Amino acid sequence: MNPLHHDKDIRDDIAWAQINKDILKSLENPRRGYWYTVIGCLVLLAIGITAAVLQYRYGLGMAKNHPHMWNLYIATFIFWIGMSHSGTLLSAILHIVHADWRKPIYRFAEAMTTFSLMTALLFPVIHLGRLWNFYWVIPYIPSRGTWPNFRSPLSWDGFAIMTYLTSSALFLYVGMLPDLAIARDNTSGWRKRLYTILSLGWRGDDRQWRVFRKAYMLMAIFLIPLAVSVHSIVSSDFAMSIMPGWHVTTFPPYFVAGALYSGCAAIITLFILLRYYFRWEEYMTLAILEKICKLTFAIAMVWTYLNLVEFASVWYGHDVYAKEVLWGKMTGAYAPAFWSMMFFGSVLPFTLAFQKLRRHIPAMMVVSILLNVGMWLERWMIVSPTLSQSFYPWAWDVMWPTITSWAIVLGSFGWFGLLFLVFVKIFPSVSMYEVKEMVYHRKLAREKGVAHGAVHGHAGGAQPAHSPSMKKEGNP
Amino acid sequence: MKKTHRILGLFSNFDEATNAIYDIRADKVRGVSVDDVTLISPIEHPEVEEALGDRPVYVQFFTMFGGLFGLIGSWLWISSAQATFLVQPQGGKAVVTLVSNFVLNYEMMILGSVLFTLIGFLAGSRLPSKPGSLYSEKVSLDQIGIILELEQNQVEPAKSLFRAHKALEIREEVNT
C-alpha cells in the first residue's frame, strides 16, 4: 500500500505554545518572497490606477465600443465575485458538518472572500460612464422621490453583494475574536493596542464560548443560502436579459458552480503561497491540500456538466438566435478563447485526479493558476460573444479588449493581492484556537483508541494529559 | 453576606479542572454553588462546560427577530418606495414587482438575521468589555481558569480545593 496514505491532516502532538508561536510569527517575519509579491502587487496596482485615471479623464471610449457596452470589466467583476464564493461558503458548509480539516485553512479563505468582494465592487463603479454618480444606485432616502430601480438586476446585485460583504466580513471577524485575544496577549506596542480594541476584551469565559458557538453556527447557516443567492443574482444580470446566449435558465447554477470552482482553485494557490511565506508546513499539510484538490476536481466536473447542459439545451431548444450565438462562440473570432476555456476548465482538472500530482506543490501551483485562467476566460466568453452577435445583424462586431481594460484588470489583481497580503501580515491567518481544538480532539480520539475501553468520563481521570505542556507531569 | 471576593485558579490539566467544578457541584466548599463558577478556557470545551450544567443561550431569538424584521421591513420599504416613485410605468412591468422584490427581501432577511445575530452575540457574551484583572494570558495559551465569586470566609476552603486539584496558580481579587 502506498505509504502516502498514512499521513494525517495535522500532527496531533504539536504543543499549544508552539502553535501560538508559529502562527504569531506570521505577524513578524515572512520570507523574502512575501515582500517581492507585495512589490509586484504595487506595480500592478499602479498600472491599473494609471489606466483608470486616464479612462476617467478621457472617457470610456478607451475600453468599449458600440455593441460591446460591457466587456472585460464586467467579465472580471464576475470573476472576482466568483472567487469570493469558495472561502466563506466552504468554510460555512464544512463548519456545519464538523469537518475539522477546515480549521487551519478557513481563515485565509474567508479573507480571500472579503477581499475579492472588495475587488469585485470596484468594477461596476469603474465601468460606469459617470462614476462620480455611482451612489445613485444605493437606496438612500431620496428627497426627490427617485429611488434606484428595484426592478433592475443591477440593483439586486448591489443588495446581494453588500449583504454578502457585510455577512462574510462579520463571519470572518467573529471567528477571529479568540485569536485576536491571543494576539493581544502576545504582542506589544501598536499591535497590542490594535488587538486590544479589536478583540473587544474577549477572555474566553464559558458564557462567551457558549454564545460564540451558537452565533457562529447561526451565521454559518445563513451564509450558505446567501452565497448561493449572490452568484445566482449576479447571473441574473445576464439571465434576466432577453439576449440570446445570456437568457439561459441554467445560468444561476452554472455561475455558482463556476464560482466555487474558481474559488477552490484560488484557495489552492493562496494555500501554497502562505505555506511558503510563513513556513507553515506543519499546519497547511499535504493531506489538507489533497482534500481541497479532490473537492476542486468534483466541482470541476459539476461545472463541466452544466456547461454541456447549456449547449444541449440550446441545441434542443431550436432558438435560431441562441444557436447562432453558440455556434459563433465555438467557431467565430472568439473560438480560441472558448476552446482554451474548455481545455482549462474541463480537461486540465483531470490532473487533480492523480495523487502524485496532487501532492506535488509546484505542479498544483501551476494547475490552480491555469484553472483560474480558464474560469476568467469563461466569464469573458459569457459576456463578449453575445454582445458581438445578438439579435440584430447590423450590430454584429467583434471587439478585442483594449490596453486600458487589460491594465485595469491587471490592476485589480494587484489591489486584491495587496489587501490580502496586508491582511495576512496583520492578522493571524491560521486559526490558532481551532487548530488547538483540532489537535486536542484528534489526540483524545487517538488515545481513546489506544486505551481500548479505558474508563471515560469526568470523574474517571483515566485520560492522559491533554495539554502538551503537561506531558512530563505524567498523568495516569 | 456579600460576595466580595473573586479567586482565579489556573489549571493545565483539564480533567482536574473539570473535577474541581464537579467538587463544587457536590458542595465540597460550603455555600459555593456551581452558579458562582466562571470557566475561562483557550478553546471551546463542551466536555468541560458540561460540568457547569445547563446555561441557556438566547442568540437564536435575536436571529429570528432579525430575519423577520429584514423580510417584512424590506418588503414594506421597497414596495412603498416603488409606489411613491416619481416615474412609474416601466417596460411592461408592474409598478410593484413582487417577483423582484422577493429577491431583495430574501437578501434583506439574511442581512437582518446576520446583523441581529451579531447584536445577540455581543449582548449575550457581554462584549465589548475588559478582560479584568483576573484574566491571565496563560488562558489564551493552554490553561483553563476557574473563577469563583465568594464570600470572605469561603476563600480559604476554595483555594485549598484548587490546590488539591493541582492548580498552577491562584489569584485573588477583592471588590469593595
Added chain:
Amino acid sequence: MSLKNLVTDWPRYRQGIEEGGFQHYEHRWGMAIDLNACIGCNACSTACYAENNLAVVGKERFAKGHFMHWMRIERYWDENYAEQQHPEQGAHFMPMLCQQCGAAPCEPVCPVVATYHTPDGLNAQVYNRCIGSRYCNNNCPYRVRYFNFWSYYESSWPEPLNLQLNPDLTVRDKGVMEKCTFCVQRIRVAKDKARMENRKVKDGEFTTACAQACPTSAITFGDLMDQDSAVTRLWAKHEVSRYDDKGRPVQEQNKAHPELRGYRVLEELNVDPSVMYLERVREELA
C-alpha cells in the same frame, strides 16, 4: 403616506404587460416607414444630426464603433447578390431608429431609472439621471442606443459650427446614454401650443426631423391614439396594431394576404414597438 398609497392603489400597481400594462396614455406617438419608398439617401440621418445635436465623430472613431447616429440607414445585400438576376437592384435599406417599445426591455434594467415610459408612449432617456451602466443597450434587441464614449463636444463642432446647435435641447457630455426621442422637443412645442389654444394636437401639425427631411415621404409620423391620423390609418390598413389593455394585439394580421406589407421588427420578442415597417416588394424574390 407611501404605505397608504400602496394599499389604495394596489390593483393599479400590479398591472404588468400581461394585464395590459400602463394604459393611461395621452398620446402614443408612432411611425410607419415604407421601405418601398426608401432610397437609402441618408437625408433622415443627416436631419437627425442637425436637429438633435448629434456629435460628428469622424472616420476613426466611427470605425471603432463610437458613433452617435440615432437614425441609421442599414444596408443588407442578399447572399451572392452579384450572381442574381438583377444585381443592379443593390442593397436593401433599413432605416433603424429607436422603436419606442411599449414593453421596452431597456427600461426595467436601468439601475437608476434613467430610462422610463412617458404618458406619451415614449421611451424617455433622462440624461441627468443616467450614470452610464449601459445595461439598457445590452438589453436592446435593436441596438439603437448610443453611448457618449468621449466628450464629443470638444471636437465635433469647431467654431463657428457650434452656432448651428439646436438650442431646444442639450449637448451631452461623456458617460451618458442617448437615443432617438421622436424629436421630443418638437412634440413639446406642439403640445404646449395646442394647450395654449385650448385644442388637441392636430395630425400633421408637426413631424419629426427625419420624416420632414425624407425626399420620398417614406416616413409617416403621428399619434396612434388619434383614430384619424395618417399613421393610424396606415397601421390599420396593414392590420398592424399595438397591444390593447388586455396585452394583446387589437387585430390579428392576416399573414396570407399579399397586400398587407406591415410588420414590426423582431415582433416575436413581445416588446411592442411603435414603429411599423412596410416590406419592400421587388421584382425578383430576394
